[in-house]
Amino acid sequence: xxxxVTSREEGGRTVVEVSGEIDVYTAPTLRERLNExxxxxxxxxxxxxxxxxxxxxxxxxxxxxxxxxVRSHDGSLHLVCQREKILKxxxxxxxxxxxxxxxxxxxxxxxxxxxxxxxxxx
Amino acid sequence: MPTVALRFSPLAxxxxxxxxxxVAVARRAGFEETQLDEIRIAIGEAxxxxxxxxxxxxxxxxxLTDDDDRLDVVVRDAAAVGGVPHxxxxxxxxxxxMAGMAEDVxxxxxxxxxxxxxxxxxxxxxxxxxxxxxxxxx
Numbered sequence: 001x002x003x004x005v006t007s008r009e010e011g012g013r014t015v016v017e018v019s020g021e022i023d024v025y026t027a028p029t030l031r032e033r034l035n036e037x038x039x040x041x042x043x044x045x046x047x048x049x050x051x052x053x054x055x056x057x058x059x060x061x062x063x064x065x066x067x068x069x070v071r072s073h074d075g076s077l078h079l080v081c082q083r084e085k086i087l088k089x090x091x092x093x094x095x096x097x098x099x100x101x102x103x104x105x106x107x108x109x110x111x112x113x114x115x116x117x118x119x120x121x122x
Numbered sequence: 123m124p125t126v127a128l129r130f131s132p133l134a135x136x137x138x139x140x141x142x143x144x145v146a147v148a149r150r151a152g153f154e155e156t157q158l159d160e161i162r163i164a165i166g167e168a169x170x171x172x173x174x175x176x177x178x179x180x181x182x183x184x185x186l187t188d189d190d191d192r193l194d195v196v197v198r199d200a201a202a203v204g205g206v207p208h209x210x211x212x213x214x215x216x217x218x219x220m221a222g223m224a225e226d227v228x229x230x231x232x233x234x235x236x237x238x239x240x241x242x243x244x245x246x247x248x249x250x251x252x253x254x255x256x257x258x259x260x
Contacts, residue, residue, distance in 0.1 A: 024170035025134035054141075056166050057215035085159045092222035093215050 002026070004051075005033045007042075011109040014042040019051025022059030030059065034066040043075025044116070046108040050080060055089050067099065076115060078108040124185035124196075132176035132199075140169040140184050144195065151188040153245055161243060164223035165195060167216045168239040172199035175237060191245040198238045201231065 003026035007016045014037060022030060037045065045066065049055075067077045079101045081087060090096045102108040126147050130136040144165040145158050153161065165184070172182040180200030187194040220227050224241035231237030 021138065023134075023166060024137050024173065054162065054166075056163065056170060057213055057219055058170065060215050061213070088159075089163065089219065093218045095215075 003029055013044045013046050013109050013112055015046045017048045021054040023056045024058045027058040027062045031062045038069045043070050043073040045077045048080040048105050055086050076112050078112045080105050080108050125188045126186045128184045129181040132173040132182050137169045141166045147186045148193050160223040164220050164241055167219045168197040172197050175199040175201035194242045196240050200236045
């Protein structure tokens, strides 16, 4: 199954919908799309992974790279994922501590916006 | 002798083929979905690593042996052809996933020879309906 990456604006955030398999072959496509978005000034990303069937370490590396890039612009990267087999990949590698992972896009947008507001107030 | 052996040129697009073959063999051997997910991930990592290490025209080899409730997998690369990357280049995420998903893992990459990753799983008895796996995707 091929990888598909689409993006849209929602609630002041850029929602990146990813579906298919993220592996050593397809991960460069995702990296390119994330880099384009960040380069175009989209610094608050919500990556919706509900349609992701498979995720390997290369894909994790791309997400970590994306997180570093948005953070260098004071941005954020939230994930949406409920699939146990994908969550397991984050748990085994300890990345559940690195990424905020939400059950829905709405939750992710709310958490991302709340963090932004509290950050601005401090 | 392996039950199924696969040799492929070291290109990233063939890693998916290797995963599909490995999961098909494991499914036929009676492994359940949860273990198939583990096998898919660990073998994908081992094959991706082999592809990245192999230089030139050498082929990556995957041997799957299904024997007596066990699945043994050996993925061999041909890193010696173009020089073995430094251990520093190893992706800790890949190693963590292999270690976390397989029951036994050994990574053998002595500098003088091609590397091999060996992994195995023993077939779990069908469990009661605790923690039923999620329904299949669309």
